Amino acid sequence: MRVLGERAAILHIGAPKCGSSALQTVLSGRPDLIGAQGQSLRYSALQAVRGRGVRLRGAMLRHLATWSPYGYLSWPDLGRQVSGSTLFHAIGLEIAQGRRDGYVPILSSEGWIRHPERFAKALAAMGFPPVEVIAYLRPPLPWLNAAFWQWGVWTRPSFDDWLRQRHLPYSFGMNLRRWSEIPNLTLHVASGNVLNDFAARVGSDLGQAVPRHGALPPALMGFLLRNRRFRRDGHDAALEFIVQRWCPPSERRAWAIAPHHLSRIATLTQENRQTLEMCLPTEMVREVLADPLWQEECPYLPEIEAGPSRLDDREALAELVADLDVGCARASHATGLEPQGVPERPRRTAPLSDWDAVVADLLVRLIALDRRARRRWAWGRLLQLDDRIARARDMAA
Secondary structure, three states, X not given: OOOHHHXXXXXXXXXXXXXXXXXXXXXXXXXXXXXXOOOEEEEOEEEEEOOEEEEEOHHHHHHHHHHOOOOOOOXXXXXXXXXXXXXXXXXXXXXXXXXXHOEEEEEEOOOHHHOHHHHHHHHHHOOOOOEEEEEEOOOHHHHHHHHHHHOHHHOOOOHXXXXXXXXXXXXXXXXXXXXXXXXXXXXXXXXXXHHHHHHHHHOOOOOOOOOOOOOOOHHHXXXXXXXXXXXXXXXXXXXXXXXXXXXXXXXXXXXOOOHHHHHHHHHHHHHHHHHHHHXXXXXXHHXXXXXXXXXXXXXXXXXXXXXXXXXXXXXXXXXXXXXXXXXXXXXXXXXXXXXXXXOOOOOOOOOHHHHHHHHHHHHHHHHHHHHHHHHHHHHHHHHHHHHHHHHHHHHHO
16 A cells, blocks of 8 residues: 555545535545645645636635535536546646645545546546545445435436436446556545545544435425425535535435335346455455445345335425424524524425425525525635734734
């Protein structure tokens, strides 16, 4: 294993729905780290500003991440967000600046795991600098359920349709095999607690943990599907972060997988498991595949027995209204405002439109309060930055 000082960069490549947002949130709040051997580690992000890609680090990255409804900044994925030429040019500049200024860049994008060939070409053009690539995985069964509710349901409301139209819905094992073939690249793959593993890997304390971006409860998912103005598509996930920032965590999670899906998922699991066993070191693959859901052909889960979630359950909607009311009260206190009164709740037998009206009112209120809170946090950090700059100027005078 390389010591940290020999790495030109650390690339966190995902996978999606495997703890990426939690890691990016922590790194955005503490972008400058010191490794176990005293090396400087700097988390950076690439953002589009007036049509150009701008690399961000340090205090400015922290400030802009605080203002973002997601609570973090990262590097964009290929294709949907940025062209390959723009992305790889910026990555090359970041690696070169790290070498020049004596730090190891940390770059993160959960979609990069799907692009090993593009990265192989780009790294070859850079002379194959010594990079460490870090990826985190979940077993296919829970990942497919999470991915369907995150992206698939917005265009394919049926899990069967979504599964059919995707040729290979879970291919991370095959992706990682190709990553492992890139010269001068160290590949680290893990599962479980992403923050603990990453901190141990880079040899640095990441500071305070953050709430993980979890699955939406079925009642909120049903509301969003019926009221698209709050979430346009699978990539418009800001509202999820706002709700989870303020509201109590829900014990319910949306579920789509039924018993008749298990044979297809078992085949995917076996194919990816065999590929990982071929391309990863024995001890690493043993830890990655320790979850029983990697091993069992037909695992028992209560959700599978219960069947797909109902998205219009009135009891669940009542719980959602209560949680949103708590979230609004918390956000009000955080912004120095008195909480508004609790809205009148519909009867359990009332039509969905009545329940949706109450949920919509609470969400509009919560979004406004969250924006106010983030503005205060971001402004406070900007003032702190201005104070530090002023003090530095006074000392230099």
